[in-house]
Amino acid sequence: MTQKNDPASNLAKVRADIAQAAEDAGRDPSDIHLVAVSKVHEADTIVPVLEAGQRVFGENRVQEAEAKWPALRETYPDITLHLIGPLQSNKVKNAVATFDVIETVDRMKIAKALANEFERVGRSLPCYVQVNTGEEPQKAGIAPEDVEAFVKECRDGLRLDIQGLMCIPPIDEEPALHFALLSDMADRLGLGVKSMGMSADYEKAISLGATHVRVGTAIFGDRPKRD
Numbered sequence: 319m320t321q322k323n324d325p326a327s328n329l330a331k332v333r334a335d336i337a338q339a340a341e342d343a344g345r346d347p348s349d350i351h352l353v354a355v356s357k358v359h360e361a362d363t364i365v366p367v368l369e370a371g372q373r374v375f376g377e378n379r380v381q382e383a384e385a386k387w388p389a390l391r392e393t394y395p396d397i398t399l400h401l402i403g404p405l406q407s408n409k410v411k412n413a414v415a416t417f418d419v420i421e422t423v424d425r426m427k428i429a430k431a432l433a434n435e436f437e438r439v440g441r442s443l444p445c446y447v448q449v450n451t452g453e454e455p456q457k458a459g460i461a462p463e464d465v466e467a468f469v470k471e472c473r474d475g476l477r478l479d480i481q482g483l484m485c486i487p488p489i490d491e492e493p494a495l496h497f498a499l500l501s502d503m504a505d506r507l508g509l510g511v512k513s514m515g516m517s518a519d520y521e522k523a524i525s526l527g528a529t530h531v532r533v534g535t536a537i538f539g540d541r542p543k544r545d
């Protein structure tokens with residue numbers, strides 16, 4: 319039984335499930351990276367997961383991450399923080415100062431703003447391109463048919479360090495098709511990172527090639543409502 323109120327033991331279970339899914343897929347478990355999604359949760363919920371050895375976390379809001387993580391980094395300096403939510407132009411500066419990986423490069427305006435900021439601070443972060451695999455009008459991301467040109471422009475034109483692709487499949491669809499699509503695209507473009515799979519489907523994502531799974535609820539339990 320999952321103990322929803324015990325993040326450290328939930329973490330152990332998720333790690334074991336990841337290792338098993340990797341083994342089932344004939345993959346090396348060390349090729350799969352767990353991004354623990356701590357959005358909405360307070361530091362006292364996150365600390366037990368840090369104490370259990372987890373160092374890679376995902377947050378979807380720049381302001382929330384800025385408020386929460388600098389203090390945690392003082393105690394755990396080797397944290398890697400991924401931005402997994404939409405980035406607005408006016409938050410790019412703060413995002414680059416707060417995060418270590420930007421998973422959500424989803425339009426040229428943001429790609430350019432990131433490139434400018436990296437140049438300004440003299441430091442570049444690894445970036446992933448968010449792909450709107452379901453072509454949902456309300457969802458962020460590059461349409462599948464535009465990904466190749468977008469990645470090329472980001473790499474060659476803007477000199478961004480594009481390491482991979484990420485997707486969030488439509489909630490009402492079988493995710494496997496979206497995972498397979500993302501995986502194929504990454505392979506064709508020679509991109510090593512495939513960020514796909516959340517609490518409900520990370521094992522499936524691993525079977526289809528995920529290198530990074532973003533897992534929140536299965537570790538931290540249900541998210542409290544934001545005020």
Ligand SMILES: *Cc1c(COP(=O)(O)O)cnc(C)c1O
Nearest residue numbers: 355378402516517532533534535
């Ligand atoms: C919240 C979130 C997750 C984690 O979702 P869970 O279902 O809680 O595991 C993963 N990816 C993104 C982009 C998210 O916003």
